[in-house]
Amino acid sequence: MGCEVVSVKKRSLRQSLRIYKPFTIGRIQEQLAYKWSFYLFIFSSMFSLLVGYYLWRAIYQSSSSEALNGFTQNDMIVYIFMSFITSNLVRVSVTRDIGNDVVEGTIAMNLVKPINYQVRLFFSSLGNVLFRFLMPGLPIWLVMSIVRYVNLGELPPSPIVIVSYLVSVCLSFGIMFLFDFCFGLLSFYTTYVWGLNLAKQAILGFLTGQLIPLSFFPEAIQRIFDFLPFASMNYIPVMIYLNKMPLERVIISMGIQVIWIIILYLIANYFWKRVTKRITVLGG
Numbered sequence: 565m566g567c568e569v570v571s572v573k574k575r576s577l578r579q580s581l582r583i584y585k586p587f588t589i590g591r592i593q594e595q596l597a598y599k600w601s602f603y604l605f606i607f608s609s610m611f612s613l614l615v616g617y618y619l620w621r622a623i624y625q626s627s628s629s630e631a632l633n634g635f636t637q638n639d640m641i642v643y644i645f646m647s648f649i650t651s652n653l654v655r656v657s658v659t660r661d662i663g664n665d666v667v668e669g670t671i672a673m674n675l676v677k678p679i680n681y682q683v684r685l686f687f688s689s690l691g692n693v694l695f696r697f698l699m700p701g702l703p704i705w706l707v708m709s710i711v712r713y714v715n716l717g718e719l720p721p722s723p724i725v726i727v728s729y730l731v732s733v734c735l736s737f738g739i740m741f742l743f744d745f746c747f748g749l750l751s752f753y754t755t756y757v758w759g760l761n762l763a764k765q766a767i768l769g770f771l772t773g774q775l776i777p778l779s780f781f782p783e784a785i786q787r788i789f790d791f792l793p794f795a796s797m798n799y800i801p802v803m804i805y806l807n808k809m810p811l812e813r814v815i816i817s818m819g820i821q822v823i824w825i826i827i828l829y830l831i832a833n834y835f836w837k838r839v840t841k842r843i844t845v846l847g848g
Contacts, residue, residue, distance in 0.1 A: 583679060584687040591691025609652070609700055616644045616775075633779050638716065639806060643777060645708045646802045651774045652696045653733055654740045654797060656689040659764070662748035663757040675840065682745065682836065689741055725807055728814055732801040735821035740797050742828035745836075752839045773799030793824040 595602060624637040635643065662685070665671040674681050712718045720726070747764055751757045769775050771794040778789055778799045789795045800817045803809050809817065 587687040588691040591688045592695050595695045613648050646805050649701045650801050651798050654737045656744045658744040659748035659761045663751040666751040729805040736797050738825045742832050745832050749835050772797040796821045
């Protein structure tokens with residue numbers, strides 16, 4: 565491990581990109597290679613999006629108030645679509661990747677290769693981000709923006725808001741990657757982490773505001789969320805896109821995202837050093 569760290573530090577940025585870029589491209593090609601999985605992903609994505617849309621539409625139609633917790637029906641529709649896009653952009657499969665390497669016994673070979681295993685996982689995850697940005701993220705955003713303009717005469721947010729949203733999404737991706745990496749290290753202590761990963765995804769869908777805006781929770785619970793990383797994974801970028809945050813709050817929220825990246829980075833490296841000292845490879 566020591567030799568690996570030294571060799572990585574000696575590489576220039578250009579050399580590192582040349583070495584790790586194939587992992588990004590490979591992940592995109594992997595997504596495209598399995599056509600039926602790709603079609604199933606698109607179908608399930610559209611289905612879950614439509615379920616959320618009609619569910620909230622029914623809630624607002626049955627409500628006597630035009631706004632719920634500061635969200636009009638139009639606000640909520642945009643929130644549903646942008647929450648779907650954002651959660652897909654920042655979603656990673658690091659836990660699955662680590663679990664597969666441990667179970668298949670390839671983790672030891674990956675550790676002795678002259679590449680940084682963590683950086684390799686990061687660039688592989690970037691492939692997921694780029695793929696989901698192009699399909700279905702960008703098409704859904706374009707259709708949503710066109711429909712809103714035709715039906716309501718509303719233009720997309722200003723360039724400043726969109727840039728702020730994209731910056732926050734990048735920070736959210738960093739948080740999600742590091743969080744999932746830490747969670748993936750459980751693979752070294754349990755034979756199969758698949759079930760735990762499913763439970764994690766379900767819980768994150770609730771805690772990150774993907775299923776329901778966090779502002780719908782009681783104020784005491786919202787204050788607890790302020791000290792946790794989950795709001796920074798999805799809720800914060802979407803609220804920035806909706807322009808429901810003043811500039812000061814946007815800056816503070818991004819600062820909190822940076823702080824969580826630092827905290828999770830330190831935690832990830834601490835536990836990574838511990839597990840690599842006692843690796844017991846399953847199956848080999």
